[in-house]
Amino acid sequence: MAKNSGPQGSRQSSGGGRSPRGASADRKPLWRRIMRGLLIWSGALALLGVIFLGTAVFFTMRELPDYSALKSSQNGQMIVVRARDGRELVSLGPSYGKWLPYDQIPAIMRDAIVSVEDRRFREHPGIDVLGLGRAVYMSVTTDSRAKATSTLTQQLARNIFLTNTRSWTRKAREMVLALALERKFSKDQILELYLNKVYFGGGAYGIDAASRKFFGHPATELSTAESAIIAGLVKAPSNYSPTADVEAAKGRGKVVLGLMAREGVISQAEADSVDFSQVAVAKEKGQNSVRYFTDWALPQLDMLLPENNEPIEVWTTLDVGMQDAATKAIDRNVPAGAQGALVSLDRDGAVLAMVGGTDYVNSNYNRATSALRQPGSAWKLFVYLSALEAGYTPDDRVVDEPVTIQGWSPQNDGRNFAGQIDVRTAFAYSKNTIAAQLGNEVGFGTVASMAKRFGITSEINTKPAMVLGTSEVRVIDMTRAFAAVSAGGTSVEPYGITKVTTTSGELLYQHKSVQGQVLVPHYVAAGITDLLQTAVAIGTGRAAQIGRPVAGKTGTTSSNKDGWFLGFSSGVTTGVWMGRDDAKRVAGLSGGHAPARAFSDYMKVAVAKRPVEQFDTQLKLPEWQLEPDDEQMQGNPEDYYYTDENGNLVRPDGSTPDQPPYGAGVPGQGPQQGAQPGAGGMVPPDYGPQGAAPGAPPAAGNDFLDRATGRASGRPEDPGLRPGQGTNVPRVVPTRVPPTPQP
Structure with missing residues (x-):
């Protein structure tokens, strides 16, 4: 028993011991088991997907119309576009x-x-x-x-x-x-x-x-x-x-x-x-300038409406009378061989008129919304807005004299200089040297930021010559910026569609007015309005006068390639541009001539039925008058190289790699009293909770406060600042020292 049981027990023991090791050896590695599982599940899911897709295709095929039905079906959507008074502007639909x-x-x-x-x-x-x-x-x-x-x-x-x-x-x-x-x-x-x-x-x-x-x-x-x-x-x-x-x-x-x-x-x-x-292209018939507006407005339906293929009626902001006046104003004043564009906005951003060219039949390219052109001196709006926000006032003294900034020497027309003048006069007569000095002081990056703040969507360069309008912009964007000034420094969003209905009257979309964002303090908007109305009263924009208060600015680029006038009156803001599509010179073109006259012709009709509105700031003429400049800029800013005296390249903000930016500690160019250095230039002082700069003497004297609040005007019911918008906020007025020209 004992002998027999030993080997048997040993074999049983041996067999029992090999079984776990054998099972362990037979099992596959974990990663192979995972891959196998993934393949199995992927295959199963793929098979289910194929079955599902095949089923979907089968039932879809059964539901498809027959060939004759598909031939008779029509694509496209009928759209009736109506003006603000309900009149039909155009009926757009498919043609077969x-x-x-x-x-x-x-x-x-x-x-x-x-x-x-x-x-x-x-x-x-x-x-x-x-x-x-x-x-x-x-x-x-x-x-x-x-x-x-x-x-x-x-x-x-x-x-x-x-x-x-x-x-x-x-x-x-x-x-x-x-x-x-x-x-x-x-x-x-x-x-x-x-x-x-x-x-x-x-x-x-x-x-x-x-x-x-x-x-x-x-x-x-x-x-x-x-x-x-x-x-x-x-x-x-x-x-x-x-x-x-x-x-x-x-x-x-x-x-x-x-x-x-x-x-x-x-x-x-x-x-x-x-x-x-x-190849001969057939001429279109029955087209007019209204199509520039509809081409801009109707694509917005994709964002405003849910999926919809039924006939609809689109009610727009366009005023038929104003559109007709705008078309005639452009046709009457545009130089031979040139194009013209016009955008007119109501105070809430509603587009009242839009002209994208002189002939929609020959060219439906919309120059009012698509063309990028240099604005010339009209860009100075952003330069002076930045200066006013940094502490300047229209009465501050500046010096019109030769100036060189980073190797660039801007020139006034005729290379004449007026010497010591005030900011108001410099703006009215569009002095390039003053704009260059102000841009250099506040910082060219600050000017670019101001333009973006006011709705400029195109690329902006920060070289010194940018203060004279070398960055390309769109007419609708510039008009929007001036409309924001008209609105007291509050943003304005252009829109063209008020509501959309079905032909049975069901409302599909309704425009909702949204209060604009405050872009600058109201005293800044009031200050720039002061400058803008002076430019029309006695400066480069005199041809834009319409017999009621107007504020605006001309713009002319080098070699007379572009002419601009942008301005506002009685709640209507209008921008006009003229020039050639190929950007070639247009003899005699300047913002103060044809564009300003077109603005005047149009605005006389646009505001005829509106009450006369006085601006929040009184018109104050300069102590003496100059001959208006034609806003010419000597040389092409793209031809200049910007280096310091050692030949080192200068950064876009005006500083070299081993120097701080201009307006941030450079002797003679730093911030003046009451302003603090900031990124790219100067920013308004940080007033404490009690309205005074920490550790500063009294912010301003009574004479300044009288002028700022309108008490000096003798019209307390029409203050320089609207009630509740900064009338109690004192502001430090720096003692102006003429900027030192850079060698």
């Missing part, structure tokens, strides 16, 4: 040409649209998986947003059944519809639907409507060049429209021909032989 069957569509047109929009159209099932994968890869590897990869079928699904709203839900529905369309219809049928329904701009849906609109003949007669131009419109109809910019349209057409040659549809020799100069 003749439906062309597949075999009647020119082959070159079919090839062009496939080459530029979906080169694998004949190969994919409705979704271009290769293109989608490449877009995702590029997005991951280049850290950029994936570009659209919609196929022709997806675009067709979106045009017929969906909207252009950007969302993942819409994109998913678009893909399902595309797959269903491919299952139900042939490639030729899909291409026929696409070419007869896609939007080509200008209200034209389908190639026949586009051909008739842009070239004046049916689509069956399209040439190779015309086909390439039309195919290029799908990407951006407004940018490449032949009636808007024929050169851009032809340039886009050449790109399309290059793509066709790359795909082998035509040879490179054929592409090179196409003569776009022979």
Whole structure:
């Protein structure tokens, strides 16, 4: 028993001991088990996704209308645009040409649209998986947003059944519809639907409507060049429209021909032989300057309204009488060969009139909202706003004399200098040397920040010459800035749509007035208004007088390339620009002549039915008068190099790498009494809780307070400061020392 049990027990013991080790050895590593689980679950989820997608496509395909129903359906939305008094301005809606069957569509047109929009159209099932994968890869590897990869079928699904709203839900529905369309219809049928329904701009849906609109003949007669131009419109109809910019349209057409040659549809020799100069663009009829306004206002509906395809009525801020007066004012005064633009805002930002050019039919490019042009001396609004906020007053003495700042020497017209004058006179006569000194003292970065504060959206440089308006701006932005001054230093947001309704009267959108943000203390707005009305009364803007109080500023750039006048009266603010689109010189153009006269012609009509309004600050003329400068600037500021005496490059804020910025401790350029150094220049003093600067003597004497509050005017009922807006806040007035010219 004992002998037999030993080995058996030993074998049992040995077997029992090997079993755990064997089981442990047979088990796979953890990472392999995790990967296997992931693969299994991924496969299962992918299978479920395919089943779900197939089911969705199947049921969507069953619900799709038949081919004849899709042919008869119409795209687009009818929009009636109304003026502020309810009168119909324009009715915008889709235009359709003749439906062309597949075999009647020119082959070159079919090839062009496939080459530029979906080169694998004949190969994919409705979704271009290769293109989608490449877009995702590029997005991951280049850290950029994936570009659209919609196929022709997806675009067709979106045009017929969906909207252009950007969302993942819409994109998913678009893909399902595309797959269903491919299952139900042939490639030729899909291409026929696409070419007869896609939007080509200008209200034209389908190639026949586009051909008739842009070239004046049916689509069956399209040439190779015309086909390439039309195919290029799908990407951006407004940018490449032949009636808007024929050169851009032809340039886009050449790109399309290059793509066709790359795909082998035509040879490179054929592409090179196409003569776009022979393309004749048809003239549009029945257009007028109102379309500049509607082209600006109507795209805003995408942000104001939810998804909506039913006919609507859009009630706008446009005043028909003012629009007519604005158009006539531009036409009557614009120099030969030049363009003109005008924007007029009510005190709440409502656009009363907008003119984007002299002829909408020949050019629908909106110079009032899109063109970037140098404002010249009109930019001095921001220079003097910054100076007033830093402590200057209109009565402070400054010296008009030669000055050099970082190697740049601004000149007044005729190189004449008036010597010691006050700030009011310097502004009225648009003295460049004074603007340069003020900008240098407060800091060029401060001036740029002030412009941004007042609504300038374009890029601003901070070189010294910026004080003379070398940064390009838009007319609507400059007009908005002057409107904020008219509003007492409170921001104004331009808007053009008051409400949107359905044709049955259901309200879809209502504009809500929002109180503007305070941009500067009211005494600063009152001070700049003082300067602006003086410029019109006796300065460079005298041609803008209309027989009632007007405040404004002229602007003229070097070589007479741009002329501006911007101003306000009785709650209406208007900006006028004139110049050539190619920025060439316009003989005799200056802000104080044609633009100021156009402003006057328009404003006499715009404010005729409004009560006369006095400004919050009395008009105070200078002690003596000068001959107005023509705001000429000697030389091109882009030609200057900014270095110190050792040849070191100067930073944009005016300082060298081993020096502090100007206005922050440089002898002769630092902040004066009552102001504190800040980033980029000078900022108003920090008054304590009791209204006085800590440790400072009395902020101002009685004579200054009398002038600041209006008591000296003898009109206590019309103080220089509006009640409750800073009338009890004292301000330190610095003792002015003329800035020392930089060597």
